Amino acid sequence: MPNPIPPFAALNPCDEAFLARLAEALPPATLRPPEPRDLEEPRGRWRGRAGAVARPASTGEVSAILRACHAARVAVVPRGGGTGLVGGQVIPEGGPLPLILSLERMNALRGIWPEENTIAVEAGMTLQAVQAAAQASGRLFPLSLASEGTATIGGNLATNAGGTAVLRYGNARDLCLGLEVAMADGAVWHGLRRLRKDNTGYDLRNLLVGSEGSLGVITAASLRLFPVPAHRLVAMLAVPSPAAAQDLLRLFEARLGGLVSGFELIARAGFEFLAEADLGLRAPFAALPDWAVLVELGLPQAMEPEATMAALYDEAEGAGLVLDGVIASSGAQADGLWAIREAIPEANRRIGAVASHDISLPLGAIPGFIAEAGGRLAALGDFRVNCFGHLGDGNLHYNIFPAPDRTRGAYEALRNDATRIVHDLVHELGGSVSAEHGIGRLKTADLARYGDPVRLQALRGIKAVLDPLGILNPGAVLARDAG
Structure with a gap:
């Protein structure tokens, strides 16, 4: 089956010349050299690589970073808490150096409406902090994971995290009402709505939830809250x-x-x-x-x-x-x-x-x-x-x-x-080889082996439309040619 995604070798490195141009468009100290923690994943299967780490403090800065990377054909690896278990947060050896895009500074509470059972938060807020904000307003945010003190809500949504309360409350996708997302070319989708019903065409929100940073970068989300059981x-x-x-x-x-x-x-x-x-x-x-x-x-x-x-x-x-x-x-x-x-x-x-x-x-x-x-x-x-x-x-x-x-x-x-x-x-037995951890880089071969051919073709087509240059988390979810 033809792969419409450009090969990794078609991208350019995140080198000093690119970083000098990027720094001019951003506030001071937004860029820094990668640290060991930026290049690790919990199971130790891969060691990541990067030319730099960008730490934007606003959606506008995320947009500026992606515009620059799109224009220069530089790969971007979105990173939340780094707790994913399938290697989606690292690019190992091979291909041009990418830029890591860390959402750690974007951790603000945008708003909370207890009477609506709704909260809006930035993507870098930890899951534990979201739970605490809900609790302070007498509400429950039920997503619960062992890594909730480190995992961020952007990463939870990007991987459609599950956890221990799915039976009653659903996956991360079921808890999401709206998204704000920076697309591959830097355009921003302002979909941070608080509606339970919005039947106006294709569901872009549910497409981006679970896409593991390969279709867009989640910058904020509105989420469902629930009454606390007595x-x-x-x-x-x-x-x-x-x-x-x-x-x-x-x-x-x-x-x-x-x-x-x-x-x-x-x-x-x-x-x-x-x-x-x-x-x-x-x-x-x-x-x-x-x-x-x-x-x-x-x-x-x-x-x-x-x-x-x-x-x-x-x-x-x-x-x-x-x-x-x-x-x-x-x-x-x-x-x-x-x-x-x-x-x-x-x-x-x-x-x-x-x-x-x-x-x-x-x-x-x-x-x-x-x-x-x-x-x-x-x-x-x-x-x-x-x-x-x-x-x-x-x-x-x-x-x-x-x-x-x-x-x-x-x-x-x-x-x-x-x-x-x-x-x-x-x-x-009609099951799935990835229930809640995602595909990342670990299971791309499994997706190709067990996936329905028509669905795989549609996935590649979606990737080609939303990220035509293939700069967003290359090699995650969908395998791509090395050369």
Whole structure:
């Protein structure tokens, strides 16, 4: 299939001559040399490169930077908090030096309207700061991630971040009402609206959310807020199997409607890894279960939380869906149960995965996938699997690790085959090889392999129209020719 995106080699470097011209159009100190943190990504797969880092303080400055880069055909890598896990925030070796465009100085609150359940913020505001601003106005911004103290709202929207509350509130895309975006040529789309309904043609907002900085640079967003539930109820429950966990979710939803805020699946390996990584956290069970779920309910004032959970637990236990459980009796205990779940990725990092997978499956296919994937991997080698994630929305983090007495390096020759086994099975079952982390640079080959040809052609066409010179985050989402 022809690729209309110009090759990377057609771009020019972010060299001293270009930077001298760019500096004349910007306030002093907007440009600085790259620092190590600008060139890193959390999993350490790639080391980035850049001629400089631009730190604009306004949308006008972002526009001026993009106009200059477009005119000079210089690549731009938009950067938020740098917490993405698929390499979308770095350009590694090969091709002309890019300019990093950091939104860190654009972190202002543009406005908040509690009576409308709406907030408008600049793209560089951290997710945690957005949550705090909402809380200060008696509202909830429900997007929640382990990296929320560093991740920025622009990056969250650019990757369509998911997190732990998607079951009730949706992905980042579902929380976005409007955007302000600087396009590749520096033109600014003033779409920062607060409307719930706007049926006026193609949905540019939803196209730019999830585009990973490859179609435009998000500079500000208007977001949905929600009332804070009167009661927060958190429990960790041991279950017989993933299938039983799904039956338990259906029971909770049948009894509570849309009041289930989070429903996380945790395998025995997750608890074992916490101990192995010496993180000071342990499962709240006398004996480790093979499977457990972490449940959070957000209940209205009229519902008595302890009685509600007791009745649900009794019904689930009677149906054989729960083997044991701990119900938090305070906010601190609830936070402690969540701390166990949120520490699993850090335990994984310390142990060192052979391969990590962020996958999405039809809910009914999850138990079969877990059983089949384990068998296929066992035929390839001696692996440990830590399977955990957002069971309520079908998103699993299916990570493969060395046997206890072996190192990750011993499996390097098997890493690609292991990933192919997992992704092929996901594709066979009608799932997605990227649930919430995006494509970045890590999964461009997967998108080409598993993507629908008609859709891929449309994606390339959209990229060619909105970024005809291919300067925005080249190599992210859509693979491009090197020469």
